[in-house]
Amino acid sequence: MEPNQANVNDLKADEPKKGEVILSGESTVGMIAAAEIDMQVATAHKFPRSLKQFRSEAMDMATLNETVAQECLFALTRGDKVIEGPSIRLAEIIACSWRNCRVGSRIVHEGADTVVVQGMFQDVERNVVVQSEVSRRIVGKNGRRYGLDMIVTTTNAAQAVAKRNAITSGVPRALWWDIYEAARRVAAGDAKSLATKRASAIQQFAVYGIKPDQILAKLNRAGLEEITRDDLVLLFGIFTSLRDEEVTPEEAFPANAPTPTGASKEVKAKAIMDAAGAPTGPAEAKPAEESAKEPDAEPAKPKRNIAAME
Numbered sequence: 046m047e048p049n050q051a052n053v054n055d056l057k058a059d060e061p062k063k064g065e066v067i068l069s070g071e072s073t074v075g076m077i078a079a080a081e082i083d084m085q086v087a088t089a090h091k092f093p094r095s096l097k098q099f100r101s102e103a104m105d106m107a108t109l110n111e112t113v114a115q116e117c118l119f120a121l122t123r124g125d126k127v128i129e130g131p132s133i134r135l136a137e138i139i140a141c142s143w144r145n146c147r148v149g150s151r152i153v154h155e156g157a158d159t160v161v162v163q164g165m166f167q168d169v170e171r172n173v174v175v176q177s178e179v180s181r182r183i184v185g186k187n188g189r190r191y192g193l194d195m196i197v198t199t200t201n202a203a204q205a206v207a208k209r210n211a212i213t214s215g216v217p218r219a220l221w222w223d224i225y226e227a228a229r230r231v232a233a234g235d236a237k238s239l240a241t242k243r244a245s246a247i248q249q250f251a252v253y254g255i256k257p258d259q260i261l262a263k264l265n266r267a268g269l270e271e272i273t274r275d276d277l278v279l280l281f282g283i284f285t286s287l288r289d290e291e292v293t294p295e296e297a298f299p300a301n302a303p304t305p306t307g308a309s310k311e312v313k314a315k316a317i318m319d320a321a322g323a324p325t326g327p328a329e330a331k332p333a334e335e336s337a338k339e340p341d342a343e344p345a346k347p348k349r350n351i352a353a354m355e
Contacts, residue, residue, distance in 0.1 A: 082147075082169065089145035089170035096220065103142040103221060107135060107228040114231035120282030121292060122263075129278070131225045132285050133205045136212040139221050145170040148212060150204040158184050160200050164207025166215035177210035179203045202290045232281050233274035243272050246280045253287055253294040263298055 107117050117135035121128045131139075140148050147167040154161040164177045181203040183191045191199065213221075234242055247257050247269070261268070263283075264276045286292045 085145070085147070085169045086172075092145075093170060094144050099142045099144070100220065100224070103138055103224050104227060106138045106142065107224050108231045111231055111234060114228040115281040116285055117225065117228040118232060118278060118282040119286045119289075119291065120279050121286060122283075122297065127279060129282050131209070131213055131221075132282070133209040133289060134285070135221075135225060135228065136209040139216050139224075140166070140212050143168075143216050146215070148208055150208045152200060152204075153178065155183075155196075155200075157190065158182060160196065160203060162200060162203045162207050164204065164209070164211035166208075166211035168215060173215060175211050175215040177207050177214065179207040179210070198290055205289060206291060229278050233278050239274060239277075242277050243269050246272075246277055246284075249284050250280075255294055255298050259298045 106113070108114055113134075117132055117138070119130060119132035140146055145168065147169060148165065150162055150164045152160065153163045159180050160183050161178060161180045164179070166175045167173070181199050183196050183199055185191065190196075247260060250260060257269070260280070264272060264279070266272055266276065283292075283297050287294060287297060
């Protein structure tokens with residue numbers, strides 16, 4: 046065979062045959078990703094999780110101290126109802142302790158008015174995949190589209206919510222709900238620290254320009270002395286939602302909130318003075334033991350739906 050004829054045959058051999066699939070760069074990336082998942086599945090089967098170890102680790106992390114416990118809570122207001130539940134911080138603890146899993150989020154669609162994101166949780170040991178979609182408005186009340194920075198902030202917050210929902214749905218709720226309840230108890234503290242926690246909670250919201258009378262109106266309380274440990278758990282959850290940018294200060298504390306039952310100007314003034322640490326007047330201060338006690342009768346407060354998730 047002549048040399049030039051051999052070269053032609055070699056070129057023809059390199060050409061794709063009918064029905065043959067040629068891997069492109071994108072397909073190669075897909076193969077690498079699939080190989081990584083296969084490796085994770087093999088590792089998960091070699092080192093299976095222990096439910097006892099999962100619960101022990103998650104409980105230890107969620108209740109490590111009051112600060113960590115407070116970040117495990119979130120709270121939102123929907124009409125006259127308050128929705129409480131685990132935050133993205135607790136979801137991260139659950140995923141870390143669960144092991145043998147993959148977590149992620151991505152933008153599905155960005156339109157003129159809304160952005161849609163998707164959270165994903167995959168249990169590679171049990172071959173279970175859970176996806177959760179969350180949409181957020183990216184236009185203001187005036188109908189004008191947000192600026193670029195605000196759209197990024199809103200999208201990031203939506204992705205955190207989507208991941209939280211996927212994780213808490215992928216890991217059976219029966220295995221972590223009591224861990225969330227334990228975090229609530231640690232966040233609330235005991236009766237001895239109640240007075241200190243009240244003042245600390247009020248001061249935290251000052252960063253967002255939220256005043257004590259707005260907080261009292263939110264809780265439907267007449268004064269700081271009436272704020273209970275359950276109220277503190279709610280405030281910690283709202284603060285976490287504000288810090289994670291899941292809600293805005295205006296959404297958390299509407300300007301047209303109702304006036305607290307039985308609240309007078311003198312009571313509001315005393316609440317503001319107490320939050321600022323200023324003396325309230327010549328009246329003798331109550332002993333710490335008495336101020337730490339919770340009231341026997343509590344005024345009506347907003348309905349709460351702890352079991353609901355956003």
